[in-house]
Amino acid sequence: MTIAEHIYAIGARDHKLAMRELKPLSGLGFEARAEFWPAWMSVVARRRAEIAHAMVELAEDNVDLDFAQALLWMLDDDDAEVRASAAEGLWESERTQVLHRLLDLLRADPAPAVRAAAAVSLSRFAYRAQLDELAEGDAKALRAALERVVLDQRQPLEVRRRAIESAGYFAEDDEIQRQVGLAYAGDELLLRESALVAMGRSMLPRWLPTIGQALADASPALRYEAARAVGEMGEDAQQLLPKLTPLLNDGDSEVAFAAIWALGQVGGSSAERLLKQIAKSEDEARRQAARDALDELSLGESLL
DSSP states (O other): OOOHHHHHHSSSTTTOOOOOGGGGGTTTTGGHHHHHHHHTEEEEEEHHHHHHHHHHHHHHOOOTTOOHHHHHHTTTTSOHHHHHHHHHHHHHHHHHHHHHHHHHHHHHHHHHHHHHHHHHHHHHHHHHHHHOOHHHHHHHHHHHHHHHHHHHHOOOOOHHHHHHHHTTTTTTTTHHHHHHHHHHHHHHHHHHHHHHHHHHHHHHHHHHHHHHTTTTOOOHHHHHHHHHHHHHHGGGGGHHHHHHHHGGSSSHHHEEEEEEEEHHHOHHHHHEEEEEEHOOSSSSHHHHHHHHHHHHHHHHHHHH
């Protein structure tokens, strides 16, 4: 069956989609576009959105599958839901072409959901920019685009908060970091959550007191993001372990698991001791989370 025939088959309205049927769309080469695109656009928009969403979900659970080329083509789809799923699914891509397309979407796509998804996926490129793994021109364009969205109060909340999260990696950009502080100081909970994400990604010592304060916040969402920020800071957040420790028994399980993960990232003898205690817990999920964190800790020590 050709790619076109396969798309016609899974795109039929009465066809019950099975995850295994998406595998032929993995690893497509650029030359397949001439066959892929007409067949893809012949499928009704709702079905295309279902397929695109399923591809993203399947790729998250199967590292051997590579839908990047198909998802890149889907960024040109006239359906916003398809474009949003495609942008979301490209979060692991490091291709320059993907960077430029995501920047185009962030700047000009009419759908807020698409701009928000593009902002999220641009976080990987922002991280690489901080590691000097991007061309200087691309790094500058990325930082400027994210900063523009962060400063634009007309942007929908979801778009702006996701841009703040990705822009957080630019620790040396004073204006971006100032906006991170303003976002946390405001009354909008979602912006405060995103500010904590950005603080952790910046790895700036100046944010440690704020993160430490958030660890004791009444909001489970803020405690969760604060615990994740501690983990992002790694060993630089050793001083926050006393404030992180109570979260290991937090009433919100997601917060507790975030705290366990953070211990594995921070490392040190105290973190290791706590994780070994949790690894003896009667709760299987907590035991496994502690074991995973201990593995991360051991891997970090071996690399050092």
